[in-house]
Amino acid sequence: MIPFNKPFLTGNETSYIEQAVASGKISGNGQFSQKCQRFFEEKYRFRKTLLTTSCTDALEMSAILLNIQPGDEIIMPSFTFVSTANAFVLRGAKIVFADSKSSNPNIDETKLENLITNKTKAIVVVHYAGVACEMDEIMRIANKYKLFVVEDAAQAIDSYYNNKPLGSFGHLATFSFHETKNIQCGEGGLLVVNDQNLVERAEIIWEKGTNRAAFFRGEVNKYGWVDIGSSFLPSELNAAFLWAQLENMNLIQQKRIFIWEYYYKALTTIAQSNKIQLPIVPSCATNNAHMFYFTCASLKERTALIAHLKKENIHAVFHYLSLHKSPFYDKKHDGRTLSNSDNFTDTLLRLPMFYDLSENALVRIVKVINDFYE
Numbered sequence: 001m002i003p004f005n006k007p008f009l010t011g012n013e014t015s016y017i018e019q020a021v022a023s024g025k026i027s028g029n030g031q032f033s034q035k036c037q038r039f040f041e042e043k044y045r046f047r048k049t050l051l052t053t054s055c056t057d058a059l060e061m062s063a064i065l066l067n068i069q070p071g072d073e074i075i076m077p078s079f080t081f082v083s084t085a086n087a088f089v090l091r092g093a094k095i096v097f098a099d100s101k102s103s104n105p106n107i108d109e110t111k112l113e114n115l116i117t118n119k120t121k122a123i124v125v126v127h128y129a130g131v132a133c134e135m136d137e138i139m140r141i142a143n144k145y146k147l148f149v150v151e152d153a154a155q156a157i158d159s160y161y162n163n164k165p166l167g168s169f170g171h172l173a174t175f176s177f178h179e180t181k182n183i184q185c186g187e188g189g190l191l192v193v194n195d196q197n198l199v200e201r202a203e204i205i206w207e208k209g210t211n212r213a214a215f216f217r218g219e220v221n222k223y224g225w226v227d228i229g230s231s232f233l234p235s236e237l238n239a240a241f242l243w244a245q246l247e248n249m250n251l252i253q254q255k256r257i258f259i260w261e262y263y264y265k266a267l268t269t270i271a272q273s274n275k276i277q278l279p280i281v282p283s284c285a286t287n288n289a290h291m292f293y294f295t296c297a298s299l300k301e302r303t304a305l306i307a308h309l310k311k312e313n314i315h316a317v318f319h320y321l322s323l324h325k326s327p328f329y330d331k332k333h334d335g336r337t338l339s340n341s342d343n344f345t346d347t348l349l350r351l352p353m354f355y356d357l358s359e360n361a362l363v364r365i366v367k368v369i370n371d372f373y374e
């Protein structure tokens, strides 16, 4: 069986965990957490970063940090992971779902302005498959209406828009280190705070509503309860594991991009006969090879192809189900049709993509797809 995903280990994970244990400090915000945070702040010039236990937690921190109140409206794509929406629903927000573009699953920036009301507080964008949303236009609209922008960059590590790293555009951005992501520690995430006005409070929310971090830097002489917050910081064991991955990011990225390009090239012939549509990466965006997907002609054809691959011991999967049609939200949705989102729900298929995927396996996967279409 060729699995859909297999988490890659660089080999240093356990020795770094042993180092963390030997240091006698394994709770959060220690040496390895700070090493990881510095990595992002130096490499991508993010203003301030905080490791979290997941991207979901980083999104929940974002909603607290932006002071989201019951009745506030948040605009985001329907074609995304539940956490993008749930984080804001937990604060009582109303989610206004936007459609995807027809060319890729990212939020359609041309339809954003129509969705803005005087209750709108923020736009949350999702860089699907690590491919950038149209950030110039999105930031222009956000500035015009004085809205916050949060980038759900869970899939977008080491990816760029007009040569600027994703995660550096929004007031806030969130990354995921879940084991299905390019760089992983099982469960993990990162909050990026680009807006200087939000930095101090972010650290307080991160540490249970206390000014503990400032205390340990010697900036205040005692620490206490100053705001709402929760326990959003991961243990040093997770950070030590993550550091082993970050150190090898170039190696991991090179291999994933090789696999992505192999698929793209090998499937071009079927795409030219219009049986499938290959992913489109706009010229302003880069591809970080988070996933390799294509779209099929119909739901029926996708179902048949997944079954065909499965019979040949290849695990391919579909992806998100439009959130505006979910059991939790369909009654709350305002009834607008989001046809591109629904189209990706029905037709998008993801192929196995992981570091250890061999060339033999790639050859076999492509052959099975070609056989299906013949």
Ligand SMILES: *Cc1c(COP(=O)(O)O)cnc(C)c1O
Binding pocket: 053, 054, 055, 056, 057, 080, 081, 083, 084, 126, 152, 154, 155, 175, 176, 177, 178, 187, 188, 189
């Ligand atoms: C993976 C993912 C998340 C959730 O990340 P966790 O670290 O598992 O909480 C959120 N949004 C998107 C777009 C994702 O791909």
